[in-house]
Amino acid sequence: MFTWREIWLKIKKKGNVKWGGGLVLIFVLTAMFGPVFAPYDPLAIQLEERLTPPRIEHFLGTDELGRDVLSRLLYGARISLAVGLIATALATLIGLILGTWAGYFGGWSDRLIMRLVDCVLAFPGLLLAIGIMSVIGPSLITLFIVLALVGWAEFARLIRGLILSLKEQPYIQAAEAIGCSRIKVIMSHLLPNTLPLVIVAASLRIAGFILTEASLSFLGLGAQPPSPTWGSMVKSGAELYLLKAAPWMSLSPGVALAIVVIGFNLLGDGLRDILDPRLR
Numbered sequence: 001m002f003t004w005r006e007i008w009l010k011i012k013k014k015g016n017v018k019w020g021g022g023l024v025l026i027f028v029l030t031a032m033f034g035p036v037f038a039p040y041d042p043l044a045i046q047l048e049e050r051l052t053p054p055r056i057e058h059f060l061g062t063d064e065l066g067r068d069v070l071s072r073l074l075y076g077a078r079i080s081l082a083v084g085l086i087a088t089a090l091a092t093l094i095g096l097i098l099g100t101w102a103g104y105f106g107g108w109s110d111r112l113i114m115r116l117v118d119c120v121l122a123f124p125g126l127l128l129a130i131g132i133m134s135v136i137g138p139s140l141i142t143l144f145i146v147l148a149l150v151g152w153a154e155f156a157r158l159i160r161g162l163i164l165s166l167k168e169q170p171y172i173q174a175a176e177a178i179g180c181s182r183i184k185v186i187m188s189h190l191l192p193n194t195l196p197l198v199i200v201a202a203s204l205r206i207a208g209f210i211l212t213e214a215s216l217s218f219l220g221l222g223a224q225p226p227s228p229t230w231g232s233m234v235k236s237g238a239e240l241y242l243l244k245a246a247p248w249m250s251l252s253p254g255v256a257l258a259i260v261v262i263g264f265n266l267l268g269d270g271l272r273d274i275l276d277p278r279l280r
């Protein structure tokens with residue numbers, strides 16, 4: 001395991017961590033404080049200013065209802081950040097519990113959990129999310145739950161593999177030999193040693209969940225109107241006549257999505273290079 005000082009020194013040497021972390025930091029600050037600086041109400045309809053091109057009054061223009069694109073972009077960042085963090089936290093928690101149980105206790109529970117993981121991973125994540133959302137019905141809360149149900153299997157398989165390798169280590173066998181309970185072995189010895197790789201996997205998964213949320217919103221299965229989401233903003237400007245008359249409607253949220261995903265991927269790749277013990 002690396003010490004915190006070693007990790008910090010490696011972070012300063014990794015350009016992708018700096019760039020990725022900078023982009024992620026800007027995204028987080030935008031989501032937290034963007035509504036404070038939003039020049040207009042993102043839901044305010046002003047038909048007399050519909051499809052206004054970018055200018056001083058509307059820096060990124062307006063949409064087909066006269067709503068300010070910049071204000072909707074800033075408010076939409078909050079939804080994207082919430083979806084990425086909450087869905088990843090739920091998926092990680094489910095995967096951590098089931099993967100640890102399967103890897104440490106083994107037996108029939110291991111076989112059952114792994115068959116369930118195989119069933120979930122047999123379907124493309126987006127297709128499975130679309131199917132579940134179509135049955136349950138679209139809403140923001142439902143979106144959190146569905147993304148967690150779609151994403152937990154990857155974490156469970158990763159954590160199970162880590163637990164299987166760690167529980168054969170001499171210090172784990174020594175802890176069991178001196179009478180440490182299974183719960184203490186798991187909480188004090190196994191889970192702390194899985195956290196670095198779990199953090200890396202989670203940082204990469206956040207970007208995937210943000211893209212999935214945008215895809216579902218584009219299909220009308222995410223947060224429902226009038227909530228401003230980046231996916232729904234891309235959809236609203238995807239009509240052929242709007243792409244010609246007002247390309248900024250889709251271009252602005254599309255570029256924002258690309259920058260955020262690149263930031264999280266750079267950060268995740270950099271953290272993997274630093275924290276993965278196999279890459280020392």
